[in-house]
Amino acid sequence: MYDCEGCGPSRQGLFFGSGIGEAKWWCWRCQSADQKELIRYLDDHARGVLSRDADGVHWPYGPNIYVQMRADLLDWADRHDLKNGNTGCSSRLHWLDRGRCAKRECQGRPEFYDHTTTWLSRTTGKPALVFNQPYRQVDPAEVWDAISEYPSLTAEVGPESWYGAGTSGVYIWNDGNRSMAVRSSR
Template sequence: MYDCAGCGRTRRGLFFGSGIGESQWWCFRCQSAEQRELIGALDGRARGVLSRDAEGIEWPYGPNIYVNMRADLLDWADAHGLKSGSTRCSSGLHWLDKGRCAVGECFDTPGFYDHTTTWRSRTTGRPVLVFNQPYGPPDVAEVRAAISEHPSLSAEIGPESWYGAGTASVYIWNDGNRSKTAGIAP
């Protein structure tokens, strides 16, 4: 919790504005009607894209408190035809490759794993992407080594994505499931 820009009190709320350093924290009590309407619209868009829990939409780290990241994440997921996935596999690679993790001791994650999310195809429901957003450029050799035991997987490194804050993008795709995802060519 942070100090509210409206009342100055430390209360539960969300950051509004563009960029991590430029956003202001507004507690739920002080949020404007427009801010509440925006939150409602984004939560509505998130249905069918993100999982839900007892408190509502399960926003990943970042969008859980930054409203602009919520919009960016949903635009990104829409563009790629994705919905959130989940796995107990710490790297997500066994899940991505085989649809499950049967390794039992899958505890290691490569150094480029940060702000990691797992994604399924909206059309087939199959695992299609493990997405990482590390700070700074990832080591290409480390990315290749991470997927080397999984011939059905490929990796792409790109510029900043929905997390922002100077992060890069590491897309690890299941190519067999990728071609079945709307809007993405293998």
């Protein structure tokens, strides 16, 4: 439960504004017409990027309550030509490498896995990225060690992250499944 800027304690609403700790909570009832229009715009823009059902868009943790994260995630997904993917694979690396979990007992995840999401190329429809956004700086050697048994995977570590809040971006790519436009722009 959060304190709505308009009416007090509320369970349903969203944070508007930039930055965790600086954004203000507005319940559905107290949101302005502009805020409601922004939500509609972002939900419409999420079509083809995130899954949805009768209840609406399935925003990942963070963007599920922070409007600025929604906008940042959609801009990021557009830049990388990605849409969300789904897997039951614990490490997600088998899924990224083969398109499915190839091990019967897939256990464990690297320590840098935090705010982990899986992504498909919009162009190829195949697994393209496992994206992590940990709160700590990650040594690229740690990532390369985690993917060493998968020759089709590459890794990048950098500051770009749609989650924000001081997180870094850890990209684990299947370059063969990335869209050509994204590969050629690097």
